[in-house]
Amino acid sequence: MSKRCERLVDAGRRQFLRGGAVAAAGAAVVTVAPGEAQAAPASAQLDYPSNKLSNVADLAVNEPVDIEYPDADSPGVLLKLGTAVEGGVGPDGDIVAYSVLCPHQGWFLNYNGDDKTFNCPGHYSRYDAEAGGQQIWGHATQNLPQFTLRVADNGDIFAEGCSDLIFGRPSNVL
Amino acid sequence: MAHKRQIDRLPIPPKGAKVHNVTCHYCIVGCGYKAYTWDRNKQGTATDNALGIDLSEQQGADGTWLKPSNYNIVKQDGKDVHLAIYADQDCVVNSGLASVRGARMAENRPSEVTGTQQQRLTDPLVWKYGTWVPTSWDDAQDLVAQVTARAIKEGSEDDLVVSMFDHGGSAGGYENTWGTGKLYFQSMNIKHCRIHNRPAYNSEVHSSRDMGVDELNYGYKDYQVTDTIVMWGANPLECQTNVFLNHMKPGMQNGAKFILVDPRRTVTLNAAEDIAGTENTLHLAINEGTDMALANAIMTIIVDNGWTDDAYVANNTFQDGIAVEQDAAHPAALGSLDEAMKSIRMSAEQAAEICGVSADDIRKAASWIAEPMGGARAKCIIGYEKGVIWGNDNYRTVGSLVNIGLATGNIGQEGGGVCRMGGHQEGYFRPPEPFVGRPPTYIDQLLINGGGKVHHIWACDHYKTTLNITEFKKAYKKRADMVKDAIDAAAGGSREDMINAIVDAVNAGGLFVVDVDVIHTKIGQNAHVILPAVEANEMNLTSMNGERRLRLSEKYMDGPGVAMPDCLIAAGMAQNMERVLRAMGDDAYADKFMGYDWETEEDAFMDGYNSGNPEVTYDRLRAMGNNGVQEPVVGHENGQLIGTERLYADGKFTRHGRDDMKALFCASGWRGWQAEGKADEQAAHRFWVNNGRANIFWQNLFLDQANDFVMDRYPYPFVEMNPDDMADLGVGAGDLVELYNGNGATQAMAYPTPTAKRNQVFMVFAHPNGAQGNIINPGVNELVLPDYKHCWADIRKISDAPASVKGISMKSKEYTA
Numbered sequence A: 001m002s003k004r005c006e007r008l009v010d011a012g013r014r015q016f017l018r019g020g021a022v023a024a025a026g027a028a029v030v031t032v033a034p035g036e037a038q039a040a041p042a043s044a045q046l047d048y049p050s051n052k053l054s055n056v057a058d059l060a061v062n063e064p065v066d067i068e069y070p071d072a073d074s075p076g077v078l079l080k081l082g083t084a085v086e087g088g089v090g091p092d093g094d095i096v097a098y099s100v101l102c103p104h105q106g107w108f109l110n111y112n113g114d115d116k117t118f119n120c121p122g123h124y125s126r127y128d129a130e131a132g133g134q135q136i137w138g139h140a141t142q143n144l145p146q147f148t149l150r151v152a153d154n155g156d157i158f159a160e161g162c163s164d165l166i167f168g169r170p171s172n173v174l
Numbered sequence B: 001m002a003h004k005r006q007i008d009r010l011p012i013p014p015k016g017a018k019v020h021n022v023t024c025h026y027c028i029v030g031c032g033y034k035a036y037t038w039d040r041n042k043q044g045t046a047t048d049n050a051l052g053i054d055l056s057e058q059q060g061a062d063g064t065w066l067k068p069s070n071y072n073i074v075k076q077d078g079k080d081v082h083l084a085i086y087a088d089q090d091c092v093v094n095s096g097l098a099s100v101r102g103a104r105m106a107e108n109r110p111s112e113v114t115g116t117q118q119q120r121l122t123d124p125l126v127w128k129y130g131t132w133v134p135t136s137w138d139d140a141q142d143l144v145a146q147v148t149a150r151a152i153k154e155g156s157e158d159d160l161v162v163s164m165f166d167h168g169g170s171a172g173g174y175e176n177t178w179g180t181g182k183l184y185f186q187s188m189n190i191k192h193c194r195i196h197n198r199p200a201y202n203s204e205v206h207s208s209r210d211m212g213v214d215e216l217n218y219g220y221k222d223y224q225v226t227d228t229i230v231m232w233g234a235n236p237l238e239c240q241t242n243v244f245l246n247h248m249k250p251g252m253q254n255g256a257k258f259i260l261v262d263p264r265r266t267v268t269l270n271a272a273e274d275i276a277g278t279e280n281t282l283h284l285a286i287n288e289g290t291d292m293a294l295a296n297a298i299m300t301i302i303v304d305n306g307w308t309d310d311a312y313v314a315n316n317t318f319q320d321g322i323a324v325e326q327d328a329a330h331p332a333a334l335g336s337l338d339e340a341m342k343s344i345r346m347s348a349e350q351a352a353e354i355c356g357v358s359a360d361d362i363r364k365a366a367s368w369i370a371e372p373m374g375g376a377r378a379k380c381i382i383g384y385e386k387g388v389i390w391g392n393d394n395y396r397t398v399g400s401l402v403n404i405g406l407a408t409g410n411i412g413q414e415g416g417g418v419c420r421m422g423g424h425q426e427g428y429f430r431p432p433e434p435f436v437g438r439p440p441t442y443i444d445q446l447l448i449n450g451g452g453k454v455h456h457i458w459a460c461d462h463y464k465t466t467l468n469i470t471e472f473k474k475a476y477k478k479r480a481d482m483v484k485d486a487i488d489a490a491a492g493g494s495r496e497d498m499i500n501a502i503v504d505a506v507n508a509g510g511l512f513v514v515d516v517d518v519i520h521t522k523i524g525q526n527a528h529v530i531l532p533a534v535e536a537n538e539m540n541l542t543s544m545n546g547e548r549r550l551r552l553s554e555k556y557m558d559g560p561g562v563a564m565p566d567c568l569i570a571a572g573m574a575q576n577m578e579r580v581l582r583a584m585g586d587d588a589y590a591d592k593f594m595g596y597d598w599e600t601e602e603d604a605f606m607d608g609y610n611s612g613n614p615e616v617t618y619d620r621l622r623a624m625g626n627n628g629v630q631e632p633v634v635g636h637e638n639g640q641l642i643g644t645e646r647l648y649a650d651g652k653f654t655r656h657g658r659d660d661m662k663a664l665f666c667a668s669g670w671r672g673w674q675a676e677g678k679a680d681e682q683a684a685h686r687f688w689v690n691n692g693r694a695n696i697f698w699q700n701l702f703l704d705q706a707n708d709f710v711m712d713r714y715p716y717p718f719v720e721m722n723p724d725d726m727a728d729l730g731v732g733a734g735d736l737v738e739l740y741n742g743n744g745a746t747q748a749m750a751y752p753t754p755t756a757k758r759n760q761v762f763m764v765f766a767h768p769n770g771a772q773g774n775i776i777n778p779g780v781n782e783l784v785l786p787d788y789k790h791c792w793a794d795i796r797k798i799s800d801a802p803a804s805v806k807g808i809s810m811k812s813k814e815y816t817a
Helices: A002-017 A019-030 A033-039 B137-154 B173-187 B206-210 B220-224 B241-253 B267-276 B291-304 B310-316 B337-344 B348-355 B359-370 B394-407 B443-448 B469-489 B495-507 B566-583 B587-591 B601-607 B618-627 B678-684 B708-713 B723-729
Strands: A051-055 A065-068 A075-080 A095-099 A110-112 A117-119 A126-128 A134-137 A147-151 A156-162 B018-023 B032-039 B071-076 B079-087 B125-128 B131-134 B160-164 B228-232 B257-261 B281-284 B322-324 B380-384 B417-420 B454-458 B512-517 B529-532 B541-544 B549-553 B635-637 B640-642 B687-692 B718-721 B736-741 B744-752 B760-764 B792-799
Touching: A051 A065, A095 A147, A095 A156, A134 B708, B018 B549, B018 B618, B032 B618, B125 B137, B125 B469, B137 B160, B137 B454, B137 B495, B137 B512, B137 B529, B137 B566, B160 B173, B160 B443, B173 B541, B173 B566, B173 B601, B206 B394, B220 B241, B228 B241, B228 B359, B241 B257, B241 B267, B257 B267, B257 B359, B267 B281, B281 B359, B291 B337, B291 B348, B291 B359, B291 B394, B310 B394, B337 B394, B348 B359, B359 B380, B359 B394, B380 B394, B394 B417, B443 B469, B469 B495, B469 B512, B469 B744, B495 B512, B549 B618, B566 B587, B566 B601, B618 B640, B678 B792, B718 B723, B723 B744, B723 B792, B744 B760
Parallel strands: B160 B454, B228 B257, B228 B380, B257 B281, B380 B417, B454 B512, B512 B529, B687 B760, B718 B744
Antiparallel strands: A051 A156, A065 A075, A075 A095, A110 A117, A117 A126, A126 A134, A147 A156, B018 B032, B032 B079, B071 B079, B125 B131, B125 B529, B541 B549, B635 B640, B687 B792, B718 B760, B736 B744, B736 B792
């Protein structure tokens, strides 16, 4: 588990370096906004994409699955905890998903499967995967952004929203 | 379930937004921020904005990001404006890092639009008609002056008791300490006063100053070039967060070793182990209250091994025996190194026995601190804070640490320093107060015993942040209620009848209470007049941080209602005193209250701080931005204020005021428990109730108690307990427990902590839902410094975890890789 999360840290560094490509993708999304504003009034809240993340049958207990939501630049983890938690979905009420960018300074969080926590290697903040992403200790001023999940009848898991602002963006949907 | 903000986008500051320099008003570190404000109906876009960066792009780690907690809508010149606060990447203090406190500055502002901090006081309140009712400044200030003047004229200035903050940041700063200082120490000579966090008017570090060493003598960048960092009774990752992350961490990455002296394993140690490696980290988990024995043993090893800096000692320290005799004002003699060693000498084995750590670890610590490497002086910084300051035998223990710094030539030199880590920022500029005396009056005891008739309180809450609170509250409430009853009984009469009724009540043992604060506090429940003050950034405010870095933190918003800066409230009080005293026919006394014709806080700054530091003005500080200037300011050249990076670089020690400018060593002989009642209490109760601050809270939670993010995490004060102790007592995670002893009782939420030693717990100090000070005995040292840290109690379960506690995380606070 921890090995894979080390890779997540590396992925973050790479992502930081490839900012140019991200900028191009982001700009394409944003430039449609002014044109649309005249056609129809803007919605009062964000429209989130509904993205299929996985299927219930494909999840193993305490084996985090890397996801990207609401877009490819926002890494997260889908996790079957093994015990029901408040806000958990699926037949066992134990499936949750979180952003893994620390809401303190945007470092990639490591997942520690032993105590089911997310840990920031930069400044030592910690979040509890079993308590809605609550910051156990740290420097962030919000809990970990938790993705809103829906499970379809066939077990497909969709992300369709987010509880808090994701690090590094003024809007969760760029 | 964790608190969810349900915020998924924020406004973007447009080009042309106003930008204000902000120094965080919470802890001593004073991180730099930039506050953007702009009109409610304007916004920037992702690509065209005040930040000049492309926000349509995901920002990388450490990139610029507006946290929802640092956004709000506030009043500025009467208009609603957006407020967005960003940590300043260019500030040398924090380099863009924000703590869990500073990054909530915006949401801890009062906003009529977003509903934050609606607990802030907006109007003066006066107890009338059986409750507190809002009234005008004129009505409230007249009542204060009438009663205060009568009490003094019929008695003396000793009948006016004053509790007043002496700090910077927050609502303190040079402006406000001067306003109150001029009123009470110049217009009056108030002997019966105390400071916000202790029961008397005294220094927390008398011995360091008496030795010639100001307690803030280094620069933070010294951490980056030192060989060894010693944190002694300090927990910097939690309490001075960005000094640890932005200065100590690079220091350790540059090779510095790290020593923690603390009975408790803390997150600071955990992080240091991650950075420096366990082989370069040493935890001396001493028995509580034994710091001085450890320091003396280290000092002995240093001297016996010849690791002293002999040239430094010869040139810069006193050489001829005793310079200052031990007496009532000096709990230890001060003098030469040789003289001090006569009292200090203690073997590593003796100290190991007292401290409960191994002699080898003591020798290792001494070596890391002082053994020269390659013939060069070992560079070492010793940072200490409340574990020492609020500890056993404050005077001698602080002295024992400064001894080590002097002996090894580490004060005033690169990579050196023996400094307190600090709580608030500093911002003290007041007239001298020789009439207070040394030792000063123990004010809490004076009030408990019926002393004083009028009590003016400036941003202090003795119901949360003093010792012996149970006893204090009982006596205080009774006395204040006598005045409330008198006011109620006089309703319907004339103003004169009302004043007479109050004066009669205080002459009969009552106490008239005036409380100046930003919120209606716990002690405010017993006040008769409550006056609303503003905080930093609702006024311009100057302070210095833990490396003496002076900044102007600029006003960017209006205060709530008619709240005013404390300095202008003090000025109003003085003007009313003058008027009332003239009406009473005492022109001579009235004349002493002249000289307060200040329109703004800048006027107060110029009247006070500038009078002693003529180079320093608001304009010049504004030009210095968030990096400011390190005090003392020694000049102004080419548009820049010239400061001082490190004190005593010339080897001339001045804090004691001695003509010879030689530093003195402290004869810090070990003498066991020093404050009254500690040894007996230790013997009588099972648990040592260690106590202190936690990262997420600012001080006594005066703002955080209305912050959902904070109160969701800790609806009750936590008490960290070993799980085996919890099992013994039948206590589960999150259960409410009562901590009790002969001094009183308090409550907390049990937080299982496997690293906690058996029979030792750690309780957060000043939570509104359980004040730890309730159970601290009244024992103080010779100079009336409290020993908050040493408190023993028994513990029993009150109830299962309340609903607000269920669902919150009870996992270890220690980072795991």
